[in-house]
Amino acid sequence: MPPLHLIKTSAEVPLTLNVTAVDENGNVQQKAVACERPLTVYLNWQPIVTLMTLGARPAELALGYLKNQGFISDVTQLESVIVDWEVNSAAVISHEKIANLESKLAEKTVTTGCGQGTVYGGFMDGLDNISLPTPKLTQSMIYRLLRNIAQYNDTYKNAGAVHGCGVCEGESIRAFVEDVGRHNAVDTLAGEMWLQQQPGGHMIFYTTGRLTSEMVIKVAKMGIPVLLSRSGVTQMGLELAQQLGITMIARAKGRHFLVYHGAQNIVFDEIPTVNHQVAQEK
Template sequence: MSKHYPTLIKTATDVPLTIAVKAIDENGEQVDKHIACERPLTVYLNWRPIVTLMTLGARPESLALGYLKNQGFISDLQQLESIIVDWEVSSAAIITTESIQDLEEKLAEKTVTSGCGQGTVYGGFMDGLDEINLPQRRIKQSMIYSLLKNIGEYNETYKNAGAVHGCGLCLDDQIVDFVEDVGRHNAVDTLAGEMWLKETPGEDKIFYTTGRLTSEMVIKVAKMGIPILLSRSGATQMGLELAQQMGITMIARAKGKHFLIYNGADNIEFDAIPAKRPSKK
């Protein structure tokens, strides 16, 4: 079957990701700085409003698509007709011929989460988790270090303005795609939308995030078919339980030469163990 690409319609130009501002530093002096933009984006499904996300605005079409897929509202790429983005009214509409089952029931059942930039999941988000069977992939410790070094070249908005999270889709130590947004879940949904649209397989990939490894993050990565999850931040109890349930190798607090494997240690080849730091007296 040939790849299917829905029609993308943008009725306004792309929006800036940062703006220049003036601030007063600790010396009482005026300095020129940039801060991250934050704007609402209302996601529509067949012109039915679903949610309003607070976003940087880098790839609204992929964000809307990935959000609706991860929440369980849509599942058939072949039936997508168009994606319409209009920043004049801060909206992204997904138009599909797919039959949307139990839409009102899903919208009525929602859970407030710890996610920054989003914070709500709907009924249907947990559907199908028992059917996920992720492959067990082995990687080398040295490759983790190389990936962490390479990922540092992709945090452009963070370096310029701060106040954003970043997520990367990686093949070994190479970064295939990288997205920054004001919320970590916006970034993962954007990558999910890109992967779905391009029919990119996940079984050979590693997912990197600067954000916490919560239950919502673990579920989304599992739905993307990615078996290894790597974070600069920590993990939560429910996130760990779900990683164990679905066989995700979970690596947290990864920075420099340090990391903590909370699940899947058998999938890591320890070929670059660093020298131990001398103990403090």
């Protein structure tokens, strides 16, 4: 968990809400829906962005967002993170000197984030300095990880409408979070790892979302060399994975996956039988 003295939260918020729905037979049912609420992120009391979020771990989300966007970089300079759900805000207070803040805020790029995402001028900073280790994975371990990750996604199983992301070590899941957008989920885990000063070189990053350029960059900034997704990839996401040396595995579900980059780093030690593949296709 993050250092508790840094985080001051007014109250927790529910992740789901029960509502009434009518099915195709005209029957009334009680169903859970995922909550979605605005969270305005402040840096030293200056508003930076308003994120639409489930609200599971708002302090870590705010920190991860600010770090990934290049606004802050020195964890030792953090004073506090104040979350107040009465006004839907997360205020990060840092003693770090923020260079060129106004120019970074002025330079925006609309991204492929769920709905409409935005990255700022400092997002690409430091990519040339990233050096990731070369992992060695086994096919059998990937299968075990996929089976284990299926035990998570609690909000998705209950209500749907969310993405899940996890930081994994081998087949073990070290941290997992769900949010209405996949980028919120990765930012939350990035904030948590940054606070705890956890190295990512031996980790695997799992996501239910597609592997876009923004997702690849954020995981590279976390120092994680392997991306594993249930969804697909984009052309720019693949090009960046090739440039940064990230092993990219997508369409991973059950005993199926596609390695888009880094196949030489995987030992294929549990190739499915033809009968099993046919059964999956059916």
